[in-house]
Amino acid sequence: MKLELTDDRKRKLQDKLAVMFRDEFDENLSDFRASQMLELVLEAVGPSVYNQAVQDVRGYLQTRVDDLEGEIYWDEKT
Helix, strand or coil, X not given: CCXXXXXXXXXXXXXXXXXXXXXXXXXXXXXXXXXXXXXXXXXXXXXXXXXXXXXXXXXXXXXHHHCHHHHHCCCCCC
16 A cells, blocks of 8 residues: 655645755755655655554544543443
8 A cells, every 4th residue: 555645745745855955964856856755755654654643543542432431421320
C-alpha cells in the first residue's frame, strides 16, 4: 500500500523541504528535487509513521472502550 497525499499537502511538504534545505544546508531544491525527496521520505518512513499512528489511535480507543461501562453504566436499583 502506498501513502497517497493530496496535491495541496504534497506541495506544502515540498515547500517545507525546500525551506529546510535552504536554511540548513544553504542549498536550493528545484520543485523536481523536492518532489523526489518527499517521495523518498514517504517510502522510507511513511509506513512506520502510519503504523505508529494506527497503534496510537487503537490504544486511545481501547482505553475509551474499557472506560465505557464506567461512563454510561446505569445503576439498576430496584
